[in-house]
C-alpha cells in the first residue's frame with residue numbers, strides 16, 4: 001500500500017484538475033486558494049464540489065432527476081421497513097409553452113427558477129424538492145400522514161398561484177400549477193418507477209380536470225398493484241402474485 005500524499009502519486013494533468021476547478025468556479029463553489037493546488041485539502045474540496053454538482057439541477061440548484069430517484073429509492077426502503085407514510089408529488093406548470101411563446105425562453109427559465117425557489121420555501125428540511133424535467137417538479141415528503149398530504153399539496157398549489165413572477169422585461173407572469181400525488185404503499189417494497197407512475201397518473205387527472213388543482217391517489221394502502229404484491233410475496237409473475245395475495 002502506498003501512503004504517499006495523493007499529489008505525489010497522481011499525475012495532476014491526467015486528473016483534469018483545471019477543468020474541474022473551472023467548472024466549480026463557474027458554479028460558484030468556494031474553493032481553497034490555488035496556491036494549495038494538488039494539496040489533499042484542495043482535491044477533497046474538488047471531489048466534494050463535483051459530487052454536489054452532479055446531484056443538482058443547473059438552472060434551479062434543486063435536486064436533479066438522478067438525485068431524486070436515489071432519494072425515492074431510499075424512501076421506499078424506509079416505508080417498507082417502518083410502515084411510515086410518504087407522499088410523492090409531481091407538479092407541472094400549466095400552459096408553460098405560452099410563457100415561452102409570449103415572453104421568450106429566457107423569461108421561461110426565470111419562471112422555472114422562481115417556481116423552484118417558492119416550492120423549496122413550502123417544505124420541511126426533511127423533504128426533497130427536485131426539478132424532474134423541463135417545467136416539471138417532484139417533491140417527496142417522508143413521514144407524511146394521508147390527512148396532511150392534501151393540505152401540503154394544496155399549500156404548494158396556492159403558493160404558486162399567489163406568486164406573480166416579475167420578469168426582466170418588467171412584466172409580471174401569472175402562473176398556476178397542476179399537482180398529482182401518491183403515497184408509497186406502506187410495508188411494501190414498491191419501485192421508483194411504479195411510485196412515479198402512480199403520481200403521474202394523478203397529475204394527468206389534474207390536467208384533464210382543468211388544471212390549477214391537486215389530485216391525490218385516494219387509497220394509499222389498498223391500491224397495491226399486482227407487481228408490488230409480487231415484490232411483497234416474493235413470487236414471479238403478476239398472476240402468481242395475485243393468487244398469492246388472494247390466499
Ligand SMILES: Nc1nc2c(ncn2[C@@H]2O[C@H](COP(=O)(O)OP(=O)(O)OP(=O)(O)O)[C@@H](O)[C@H]2O)c(=O)[nH]1
Pocket residue numbers: 059092093094095096097098100104105106107108109112133134135207211
Ligand atoms: N424556458 C424553458 N422552457 C422549457 C424548458 N424545458 C422545457 N421547456 C418548454 O416547456 C414547454 C412545455 O410545454 P408542454 O409540454 O406543451 O406543456 P404546457 O404548455 O405546460 O401545457 P400543459 O402542461 O398541458 O399545461 C415546451 O415548450 C418546452 O420547450 C427549459 O428548461 N426552459
